[in-house]
Amino acid sequence: MPFTEKSLIARIRQRAPSGGGVVTGIGDDAAVLRIPPAHEVLVTTDFSLEGIHFRRKWHPPEVIGHRALTRGLSDIAAMGGQPIAAFLSLALPRDLPQAWVDGFLKGLLNLARTFKVSLAGGDTAESPAGVLIDIVVVGSVPRGQAIVRSGARAHDRVYVTGTLGGSAAVLRGLFAGRRLRARDFPQHFHPMPRIEVGQFLRRRAIASAMIDLSDGLSTDLAHLCEESRVGAEIEREAIPLAHLGKPAKPVDPILALNGGEDYELLFTARPGMRVPRRIAGIPVTPIGRITSDPQILLITRGKPVDLPPKGWQHFEGAGRSRSK
Numbered sequence: 207m208p209f210t211e212k213s214l215i216a217r218i219r220q221r222a223p224s225g226g227g228v229v230t231g232i233g234d235d236a237a238v239l240r241i242p243p244a245h246e247v248l249v250t251t252d253f254s255l256e257g258i259h260f261r262r263k264w265h266p267p268e269v270i271g272h273r274a275l276t277r278g279l280s281d282i283a284a285m286g287g288q289p290i291a292a293f294l295s296l297a298l299p300r301d302l303p304q305a306w307v308d309g310f311l312k313g314l315l316n317l318a319r320t321f322k323v324s325l326a327g328g329d330t331a332e333s334p335a336g337v338l339i340d341i342v343v344v345g346s347v348p349r350g351q352a353i354v355r356s357g358a359r360a361h362d363r364v365y366v367t368g369t370l371g372g373s374a375a376v377l378r379g380l381f382a383g384r385r386l387r388a389r390d391f392p393q394h395f396h397p398m399p400r401i402e403v404g405q406f407l408r409r410r411a412i413a414s415a416m417i418d419l420s421d422g423l424s425t426d427l428a429h430l431c432e433e434s435r436v437g438a439e440i441e442r443e444a445i446p447l448a449h450l451g452k453p454a455k456p457v458d459p460i461l462a463l464n465g466g467e468d469y470e471l472l473f474t475a476r477p478g479m480r481v482p483r484r485i486a487g488i489p490v491t492p493i494g495r496i497t498s499d500p501q502i503l504l505i506t507r508g509k510p511v512d513l514p515p516k517g518w519q520h521f522e523g524a525g526r527s528r529s530k
């Protein structure tokens with residue numbers, strides 16, 4: 207490891223925001239969290255592994271820290287919750303430069319500050335190969351109000367936030383050897399979890415079911431339909447494509463269907479529900495409907511075809527953790 211465990215924890219503690227729902231954070235045997243009265247606890251855990259979720263030559267350390275925490279925050283957003291605290295476990299190779307760790311913490315803690323999330327603990331170890339990151343995020347939601355995947359019913363409408371395919375299009379560019387700067391492509395390098403949108407949908411009781419788009423529309427829609435025991439029809443032309451570059455051009459529609467890591471929200475709402483076209487500044491687009499027939503179909507100019515779950519396998523052959 208680039209530091210002793212003690213000095214690494216001291217560095218994290220120095221920089222970590224604290225307070226909020228954290229009564230006791232780093233420095234004790236366990237964190238003490240305070241959950242608001244009449245709330246339930248949300249817990250989510252996500253790996254970010256070198257060679258699977260990122261490559262050090264493509265992703266600056268700040269970006270890796272940001273994206274690692276986004277994965278956890280996006281899961282809290284998908285439940286309509288409020289994040290409270292994050293826990294970071296890091297296994298680092300011995301030869302990793304100290305500046306890398308500082309950059310990683312900077313990216314992670316900047317995002318934590320944006321959402322007033324405290325870094326309240328974790329663990330460190332030496333890794334035999336590659337950087338291994340595990341993030342646990344704890345949040346809360348009013349009792350009985352978490353938006354689950356299993357609430358969709360036939361005739362519900364299907365919606366997505368933001369635009370899709372941007373992150374995968376950038377990854378495709380990186381694979382093709384293009385030098386893409388992090389500040390020019392936030393879709394891939396600095397995705398923002400849709401915490402405010404998720405909370406709005408919960409407070410107004412708009413969403414009947416919800417999931418975040420981490421693996422790709424085709425795969426995440428299949429998860430939602432499976433949990434709700436329904437199917438869906440998606441209108442291909444309705445899917446909001448990300449636009450990239452200068453001048454901005456729409457991404458390959460296949461990437462909007464199967465590309466992962468957009469961290470937008472996919473949700474359903476009853477047919478009569480009024481759904482705003484924009485929530486917290488983020489566009490909301492209807493893309494189809496839920497069916498009682500469990501098939502998932504893609505409709506292109508009126509013609510239905512099967513839409514198999516083909517979520518983006520980023521680093522093919524490397525295996526891949528499936529996020530929850």
Ligand SMILES: [Mg+2]
Nearest residue numbers: 281418420530
């Ligand atoms: Mg998720």
